Amino acid sequence: MSPTLTRRRAAAAALTAALLAPALSACGADDEKSGAAASPGASASAQAKAANLTVLAASSLTDVFKTAGAAYEKSHPGTKVTFSFAGSQELAAQVKQGAPADALVTADTKTMDGLKAETGGATVIAKNRLVIAAGKGNPFKIDELRDLADGKIKVVLAAPEVPVGRYSKQILDAQKIEVKPVSQEPNVRAVLSKVELGEADAGLVYKTDSAKSGDKVVSVDIPDDQNAVASYPAATIKQSGNGEAAAAFVAWLSTPEAQKILQDAGFQQP
Structure with missing residues (x-):
């Protein structure tokens, strides 16, 4: 090969390399940008999997939700x-005040309906009924709603703005039974505690x-035609920083696994 031809080929190769360099550099930059763009997605996914959810729930769900929560965490590492x-009613006030939380479960649809601006669509996940909780051994032999009108019996009810208090008023009014409670409590657990401690009959x-x-306590059943059905709706809270994870938890509450936990605890199907 002549020296002249060799020099020409070397010059052509150098020119080609010079022309390709910016394109290769641009591709590398695009790849870096692509990698940077992918990182937030991967991070968000990891964050969703490791979400710390705060769920506001009605007092009557205290025991069963502890079991449900443990089951959910086990199946969602x-x-x-x-x-x-x-x-x-306290939970509703917290939501309206902007308390940090991801999901809400109330003991009635009325309370949830009043929070449509703050929550996503609600789904009823369980139902419940009322009973008369009589003191240990049922010394007053209470066996029906009408017995609660006896002035000798100290009756405690939940306040009327509380779902269980509203249901209580509803069934007593329907039977035209006048009860003068010795106290009106802020939630169902407080009512039960008064009876357990002997502060109410x-x-x-x-x-x-x-x-x-x-x-x-002794549980005294109330006939269905004199009773009220309590519905428990669940919804995400719009201001949640864990919207996807919160929606996943709310959806899980309607799954067979969650429903079995609720029904084993005595809740009825939604």
């Missing part, structure tokens, strides 16, 4: 569920709560 239990509570008291 990296997710932690923390519950805050209170009367539904009887109270109206949810069937599931009374069942958890063992022999501390």
Whole structure:
């Protein structure tokens, strides 16, 4: 090969390399940008899997949701569920005040309906009924709603703005039974506690709560035609920073696994 031809080929190769360099550099930059763009997605996914959820829930769900929460965490590694239990009216106030939380479960649809601006669509995940919780051994032999009108019996009820208090008023009014409670409590657990401690002789509570008291109280069933059905709707909270994870938890509450936990605790199908 002549020296002249060799020099020409070397020059052509150098020119080609010079022309390709910017394109290769641009591709590398695009790849870096692509990698940078992918990182937030991967990070978000990891964050969703490791979400710390705060769920506001009605007091009557205290025991069963502790079991449900443990089951959910087991089947969703990296997710932690923390519950805050209170009367539904208290929970509603917290949501309206912007308390940091991801999901809400109330003991009535009326309370949830009043929070449509703050929550996503609600789904009823369980139902419940009322019973009379009589003191240990049922010394007053209470066996029907009408017995609660006896002035000798100290009856405690939930306040009327509380779902269980509203249900109690509803069934007593329907039977034209006048009861003068010795106190009106902020949630169903407070009503039950008064009876358990002997500070009241009887109270109206949810069937599931009374069942958890063992022999501390006697549960007196109320006939269906004199009773009220409590519905428990669940919804995400719009201001949640864990929207996807919160929606996943709310959806899980309607799955066979969650429904079995609820029904084993005495809740009825939605």
